Amino acid sequence: MSTAALLTDMYEYTMVDAALRDGTAHRQCVFEVFTRHLPSGRRYGVVAGLGRILEYIKNFKPSDEDLAFLRDNHIVSTDTINWLENYHFSGTIRAYREGEMFFANSPVLQVEGTFAECTLLETVILSVLNYDCAIASAASRITSAAGSRPCADMGGRRAHEEAAISASRSAVVGGFVSTANLAAAKRYGIPCIGTAAHAFTLVHDSERDAFESQVQALGTGTTLLTDTYNVEEAIRTAVEVAGSELGGIRIDSGDLASMAQKARHQLDALGAKNTKITVTNDLDEYAIAALATAPVDSYGVGTRLVTGSGHPTTSMVYKLVEREGADGHMHPVSKKSFGKSTDGWRKRGLRVYEYGLAQGELVLAGPADKINDWAASQSEYEEVKDLSIIAIDHGTIDESLMTREALFAARDYHNEALRELPVNALSLSDGEPAIPTEVVTLN
C-alpha cells in the first residue's frame, strides 16, 4: 500500500530512532515553516498546499511494506518499528490559509507535538509547500497581469507528471479558472479545457478536413488552432467550416499582439464577432502584461506557470523553535549557524490594517500563553487579522480544508487579500515586499 511514510529523508527516521532511545522523542516541540526571504524582487508570496499536506498526514501511518523496508535496510531499530506501527499524528497544526499572502519570516505553518511525531513530517510538509507556494505565487502574478481575462493552465507537459497535477491546483489558488490536465480535473474538480494540437491538423489531408472533423465532434463552440500553416487562411477556413458562431481560435506562435489584432479584424469582417481569441506560447506575467491592449480573450499558460515563473521553489525551511526541557517546561531554542540563525519561541502571524488597507505583517514570538493573551486583548481592534487557522487540533484534522470547496474558497480569499494589499503589490517589476514585517517578542 502506498502511504506518505517514506516521503521523508532518512535522517528523520534515524533521529527518531536515537531520540526514542534517549527519551527526547517524547518531548513536546514546536516546529515552524517559514522562508528567510521572498524570491528576489517579489512583492509577496501566496500560500498553497495545506489541503494536500492534510491528506498526507491522514495517510502517513507506515504500511507493513514501509516498515519492512525500514527494518530490512537497518534504518531503525526494532523498538522504533514497534513505535511506528502505532504512529498517529496527535499534535496540532496551525497554518496560514491557502490563498493567504506570506512574506519573509511569516510563520506559514506551525507543527506542535512530540519531537518524534513532528520530525517525521519535515520533508513531506516542505516538499508540498515549497512547490505549491511557488506555483500559486507565480499564478497570482500571472492572473493579476491578465486582469479580467481568464487564464488556463496548460503546463502539465513541462513539469513532472505528478507535480503538474499539484500545479493545476495551486494555479487555481492563484486565480486560474481552468486546466488542460485531466488528472487535475478529476482529482480536484477543476474545470477542464482544451483545443487541438498541430498534429491534429497535420494528420488530416487538409486543414479544412481537420476543422470539419473537430467541429463535427465538438460542435461550433469549439476552439480551432489556426497557426499550423497560415493564420489568415486558417481563420477564413475556420469561419467557412463552423460559421460565424465559431467559439474560438487559438494562436500559438509569432507576435501574438499583432496577430491577435489582425485576427480580430478578420473575424469581425467575416461576421464572427463573438468568436474568442485565445493565445498561448511561453506566456508569463510580463508577456501577458504586454498583451493588455491586444484584443485577446483568454490566455493559456504553460512552462512559466509550472516552473514558478523563474522561482521554482520557495526556500521554505522547517525549524524547531520551542521544546520541552528536562524541567517539563517549554523553552525557546535557536541555532546560531552563520547566516541561517533562527529565532526561538513559537510565532503568530497577524496583519495590521488601516482603513481596510494592509499596513504590515506583525509576527508575535513568545510563550503560548502570552501570545494567546495578546491575541485575545486585541480582538476588539478590528484592524488586526490573525492569519492562521487550526488545521489539525490534537490529532483531529479539519477535513473541510481538504475539499474541492476549500480550493475554490482559497481563490476567492486570495483575490480579496490581494485587493487589501498596497497597490505596489501588483507591480511586476522587482522591488521591496508589498508590506513590511515586524517580529515582536513577548516575554
Next chain:
Amino acid sequence: MSTAALLTDMYEYTMVDAALRDGTAHRQCVFEVFTRHLPSGRRYGVVAGLGRILEYIKNFKPSDEDLAFLRDNHIVSTDTINWLENYHFSGTIRAYREGEMFFANSPVLQVEGTFAECTLLETVILSVLNYDCAIASAASRITSAAGSRPCADMGGRRAHEEAAISASRSAVVGGFVSTANLAAAKRYGIPCIGTAAHAFTLVHDSERDAFESQVQALGTGTTLLTDTYNVEEAIRTAVEVAGSELGGIRIDSGDLASMAQKARHQLDALGAKNTKITVTNDLDEYAIAALATAPVDSYGVGTRLVTGSGHPTTSMVYKLVEREGADGHMHPVSKKSFGKSTDGWRKRGLRVYEYGLAQGELVLAGPADKINDWAASQSEYEEVKDLSIIAIDHGTIDESLMTREALFAARDYHNEALRELPVNALSLSDGEPAIPTEVVTLN
C-alpha cells in the same frame, strides 16, 4: 485503480474522439520528441526518464474509473469509450539511451503507431522527459564539477514530493551516488544516506547529549552536524564523544571553503585524520567548483539539483513528423508556425567520432527504408554510433530498461559518453554546444 491514462491534456482525448469518427485515428504516424534549443549557454543535455516512461505505457490502459470520468464529463463519445476499453499501445518506440547526451534537434524519442494510440501519450512522455532530463543535465554538471568526490541528493524537500523521487533517480543517471530520500531509495534501489538536522541538537539539553545519542544509535561511523552553535566547539565535542574513529562531520552554513579547511586542521590535530567532511548549503556546480581546493570529502546537493540548476524544464516538444496518407503511404508533415516550424520525416540520431572523440551529431531525416539503408551501409565505419535503441517493439516493452540495473548502467554509460565529448563540454561557463548538430535529409 490508478493508471496513467489521465496524465493527459484533455485535447488528446478530444482529438482521438474526432479522429475515430473521421477515420484518421488509424493512420500510421511517427511522432518525435526533441528540443529546439539547449538551455541558454549549456554545452549538452542528458537523457533520463525512459524507464519511467515505459512503466507508464505499461500501465496506461484506462481503468473503469478513468472511463467513467471521461464519459460522465462528456469528454469523449461512447464509441471512443469502447475503443479505450481495449487500449494497448501496439506501436514502436525508439529512444536515446538514458545517460546519453542530447543537443538541439536530437530525436530523443520517436513514437510510431496509429494516430490515436500515439496522441494519448504526448503529455506523459513530455512530462517525464522535460523534468527528468532537466535534473540529469544539472546532475551531470554538478558531478563533473565535483570530480572524484561523491555527490548525494538531498533535494527532496525543495521539490514536489513525487518529483523529488524522480529527481533522485535522474541524479543517479547524472552521476550522483546516493540520496537522502527514502521513497527513492525504496523504489529505485538507490543507496540512502543521512546525517542529522539541527533540530536533533536543539531538542537535547546540550550538543554533547545529542552527539552521544546519535553515536549510540548509529555508531562512531555516523556523520555529526557541527554548525548548530559553534563549529570549533562542536568538532571538539564530536571527537570527544565518538573518538578519532568518527565517520564524518557536516557543515551546512558559512564560508564552506575556509570552514572545511579549519575543520580539517582541527580534526587532524585531534587525531581524527580519517573523519570525512561533508558540506551542504545551496550547492550547485559553481559552488562546488569553487570548493575544489578545499579539503572536502563529499557534497550534499539540494535545491539546485532538483530545480535543474536554473533550468527546471527542458523544452522538449512532441511533434508529428510523418503520417500515412489516403494513399496508404507515409508522408512527411511539418508545421509552418512562425519560429516553431518543424521538419518532416522521421529522424535517426548518430554521433560521429574521430580517434574516439565525438565530432558531431548527425541527424538523418527521411523515409524509414532510406534511413535503414544508410545505417546498414555505415555499419562498417566504427566511428559512427547509432544513439537510439528500441524500447518498445510493436507493443512489446523491453522490460530490462525498467530495472534497477538499467539505472546504474545508465550512469556508467553517461560517464563514458561524457569522456568522449570534447573537453569544452565540461566548461561551466556559458557557451556553444559541445559538438555541432547537422540534419541531413535523405530523399
